[in-house]
Amino acid sequence: MTLPPPATxxxxxxxxxxxxxxxxLEAFERNLQRMADAARLAGVALRPHAKMHxxxxxxxxxxxxxxxxxxxxxxxxxxxxxxGGIGDVLVSNExxxxxxxxxxxxxxxxxxxxxxxxxxxxxxxxxxAAVAAGAEIAVLVELDVNGSRCGVAPGAPARALAExxxxxxxxxxxGIQAYHGRAQHMRGWEERRAAIAATTAACVETRAAFAAxxxxxxxxxxxxxxxxxxxxxxxxxxxxxxxxYAFMDVDYGRNFDRDGRPFRAFEQAxxxxxxxxxxxxRDRAVCDAGLKAIAFDSGLPLLVDRDGIEYAGPSDEHGTxxxxxxxxxxxxxxxIRLIPGHCDPTVNLxxxxxxxxxxxxxxxxxxxxxxxxA
Amino acid sequence: MTLPPPATxxxxxxxxxxxxxxxxLEAFERNLQRMADAARLAGVALRPHAKMHxxxxxxxxxxxxxxxxxxxxxxxxxxxxxxGGIGDVLVSNExxxxxxxxxxxxxxxxxxxxxxxxxxxxxxxxxxAAVAAGAEIAVLVELDVNGSRCGVAPGAPARALAExxxxxxxxxxxGIQAYHGRAQHMRGWEERRAAIAATTAACVETRAAFAAxxxxxxxxxxxxxxxxxxxxxxxxxxxxxxxxYAFMDVDYGRNFDRDGRPFRAFEQAxxxxxxxxxxxxRDRAVCDAGLKAIAFDSGLPLLVDRDGIEYAGPSDEHGTxxxxxxxxxxxxxxxIRLIPGHCDPTVNLxxxxxxxxxxxxxxxxxxxxxxxxA
Numbered sequence: 001m002t003l004p005p006p007a008t009x010x011x012x013x014x015x016x017x018x019x020x021x022x023x024x025l026e027a028f029e030r031n032l033q034r035m036a037d038a039a040r041l042a043g044v045a046l047r048p049h050a051k052m053h054x055x056x057x058x059x060x061x062x063x064x065x066x067x068x069x070x071x072x073x074x075x076x077x078x079x080x081x082x083x084g085g086i087g088d089v090l091v092s093n094e095x096x097x098x099x100x101x102x103x104x105x106x107x108x109x110x111x112x113x114x115x116x117x118x119x120x121x122x123x124x125x126x127x128x129a130a131v132a133a134g135a136e137i138a139v140l141v142e143l144d145v146n147g148s149r150c151g152v153a154p155g156a157p158a159r160a161l162a163e164x165x166x167x168x169x170x171x172x173x174x175g176i177q178a179y180h181g182r183a184q185h186m187r188g189w190e191e192r193r194a195a196i197a198a199t200t201a202a203c204v205e206t207r208a209a210f211a212a213x214x215x216x217x218x219x220x221x222x223x224x225x226x227x228x229x230x231x232x233x234x235x236x237x238x239x240x241x242x243x244x245y246a247f248m249d250v251d252y253g254r255n256f257d258r259d260g261r262p263f264r265a266f267e268q269a270x271x272x273x274x275x276x277x278x279x280x281x282r283d284r285a286v287c288d289a290g291l292k293a294i295a296f297d298s299g300l301p302l303l304v305d306r307d308g309i310e311y312a313g314p315s316d317e318h319g320t321x322x323x324x325x326x327x328x329x330x331x332x333x334x335x336i337r338l339i340p341g342h343c344d345p346t347v348n349l350x351x352x353x354x355x356x357x358x359x360x361x362x363x364x365x366x367x368x369x370x371x372x373x374a
Numbered sequence: 375m376t377l378p379p380p381a382t383x384x385x386x387x388x389x390x391x392x393x394x395x396x397x398x399l400e401a402f403e404r405n406l407q408r409m410a411d412a413a414r415l416a417g418v419a420l421r422p423h424a425k426m427h428x429x430x431x432x433x434x435x436x437x438x439x440x441x442x443x444x445x446x447x448x449x450x451x452x453x454x455x456x457x458g459g460i461g462d463v464l465v466s467n468e469x470x471x472x473x474x475x476x477x478x479x480x481x482x483x484x485x486x487x488x489x490x491x492x493x494x495x496x497x498x499x500x501x502x503a504a505v506a507a508g509a510e511i512a513v514l515v516e517l518d519v520n521g522s523r524c525g526v527a528p529g530a531p532a533r534a535l536a537e538x539x540x541x542x543x544x545x546x547x548x549g550i551q552a553y554h555g556r557a558q559h560m561r562g563w564e565e566r567r568a569a570i571a572a573t574t575a576a577c578v579e580t581r582a583a584f585a586a587x588x589x590x591x592x593x594x595x596x597x598x599x600x601x602x603x604x605x606x607x608x609x610x611x612x613x614x615x616x617x618x619y620a621f622m623d624v625d626y627g628r629n630f631d632r633d634g635r636p637f638r639a640f641e642q643a644x645x646x647x648x649x650x651x652x653x654x655x656r657d658r659a660v661c662d663a664g665l666k667a668i669a670f671d672s673g674l675p676l677l678v679d680r681d682g683i684e685y686a687g688p689s690d691e692h693g694t695x696x697x698x699x700x701x702x703x704x705x706x707x708x709x710i711r712l713i714p715g716h717c718d719p720t721v722n723l724x725x726x727x728x729x730x731x732x733x734x735x736x737x738x739x740x741x742x743x744x745x746x747x748a
Binding site: 275316 | 376377380391392393394425447448450467468469470471473474492493495496518521522523524525526555649650651652653654655660662663665666667669670671688689690691692694706707718719722723724725744745746747748
């Protein structure tokens with residue numbers, strides 16, 4: 001069923017029901033502008049990742065700032081983006097299974113659609129689906145750049161798959177996908193730089209192998225919020241896929257920049273709003289946001305503007321707060337803001353964004369692709 | 375938006391789109407029967423926890439097996455249960471905030487509604503809401519039985535709160551809530567027994583304090599799948615709140631029974647169905663179910679019927695599988711079944727249950743209270 005939104009436009013933020021997902025609209029807009037400026041300055045395209053925000057509306061705002069389209073990880077996400085007015089979607093992931101390929105090809109009749117491949121059998125299935133739909137699908141050969149997930153080896157294996165894609169009816173070989181997921185969360189700047197240098201070298205090798213075989217490679221796409229400065233400056237990548245920059249989270253705040261300072265290129269714009277629902281002891285309070293309102297895969301959330309209170313741990317529907325002796329204790333019914341450890345899976349737990357400007361609810365947006373995992 | 379279901383009745387299980395949440399209907403029905411029998415034999419009421427399954431339809435099946443109603447943790451869950459035909463709902467949690475209290479009181483006009491309290495100010499707010507709605511709400515004083523979440527201390531503090539509830543117009547003092555969450559996952563039988571013995575002693579003390587003050591205590595409610603045998607046999611508890619028994623998960627499978635054997639009183643009935651979407655190396659494959667399809671707070675999922683393949687770790691939309699040398703490697707497009715580490719938050723990521731019997735889809739049920747967290 002469709003859940004009712006926790007707010008209506010015009011409300012004071014304190015009136016928003018909890019748990020809710022708040023966007024600080026001013027910080028969010030500055031984040032969109034900063035990443036758009038960085039891409040423009042570097043001369044690369046920006047294709048933000050919608051797996052993070054799950055909202056065609058947010059995607060359209062990103063495009064209004066100059067993005068060329070969005071990325072998705074799933075066909076169901078791509079459908080919701082296209083239905084919501086996004087005309088150019090890259091599924092930066094492999095799509096396997098006839099039913100999903102048929103759906104992807106159907107989308108390609110009304111929007112520009114790209115997808116990644118790492119397997120020749122999958123290329124054949126994709127080609128069949130595109131031909132049956134009378135559509136063209138752009139194909140990117142995914143490189144396995146950190147040996148931990150999908151992709152083919154750089155160089156000759158990638159070229160062999162590219163040849164298959166280039167020959168396959170209904171497909172257009174667009175280039176290379178090379179995304180180094182782990183590099184996003186390497187804490188040191190130099191460590192991230194070295195990881196992306198190696199990834200870039202793999203792209204250069206593969207692009208040369210494509211060229212030697214007469215294969216096109218118009219696009220080299222990848223990068224995330226933690227590493228984009230390196231891909232942007234590489235002279236090799238043509239497109240950035242950053243997602244988290246729009247909202248940010250605790251985990252990205254643990255990265256360090258070139259000068260060894262905490263990474264603060266973007267502002268925290270996403271918060272889980274929660275209510276103190278029990279004050280059972282002087283040193284303990286309980287809020288109404290636990291495992292079903294916040295993702296914990298990248299650690300605990302942080303409280304905003306409440307020094308001396310820590311989110312000590314979740315249960316399914318509760319968050320236990322540890323209250324220091326010296327601090328003003330939380331009151332029953334008080335509302336608090338939490339910065340989630342990891343923005344993507346936190347967003348995926350909610351049905352609505354509540355956009356706040358100057359203490360008032362300005363926007364209530366559906367998280368239309370929440371739960372779209374197929 | 376409402377997401378389309380991953381299956382239709384009559385399909386072979388292999389045709390179900392992934393990721394999907396499968397219920398083995400035969401195992402599920404046996405689980406419902408076993409818990410109902412255990413409660414009946416012990417002479418206690420069964421009020422299963424709907425925070426686990428989030429489905430009024432599953433709740434009605436539990437009631438068809440003899441349950442007296444269901445528990446919820448949130449008002450939004452209780453609304454969906456009542457709207458879905460459940461006439462008796464206990465919110466086994468504190469409800470704080472005027473808007474939520476008004477909604478709870480509105481429900482009490484059409485269904486039997488109970489709620490927990492641990493704060494006098496909250497009792498007053500609840501009373502105001504009940505009076506304004508012309509409804510009666512049953513109130514249970516929650517005991518803090520393991521010092522880690524909500525509740526008041528047993529004995530005199532609980533009695534003082536019970537007196538406030540008994541005096542408050544619109545409220546009916548029903549008794550005591552005493553749920554020991556941590557005890558559910560203590561691995562040893564003796565350890566769980568001792569924890570519930572202490573909890574039961576706290577109930578006895580509190581019930582005596584109520585009696586000395588002339589306060590009623592018709593209900594002593596609590597228990598979960600890991601500990602219910604102790605509450606059921608206590609002679610003090612009148613009602614069991616078990617939830618996970620209907621589906622089970624990896625984590626409950628790590629408990630030991632009285633004889634030191636793995637706890638197998640109930641059968642695994644819930645599975646995440648996933649597709650192998652990449653086979654990049656002999657020792658590695660990747661499936662399409664990660665952090666957004668499975669909960670990882672209680673550890674990794676287990677593969678069913680595929681010795682030698684382990685779910686090594688998730689990313690947002692992927693699960694990396696480690697494949698032993700000796701084993702038949704997974705094929706591209708092959709579908710696998712995973713037992714989630716923790717059933718409750720896994721269910722909360724999905725919109726549909728796909729009920730399977732003898733290899734065919736028999737039922738497709740909406741997870742109507744998925745995401746209902748307010």
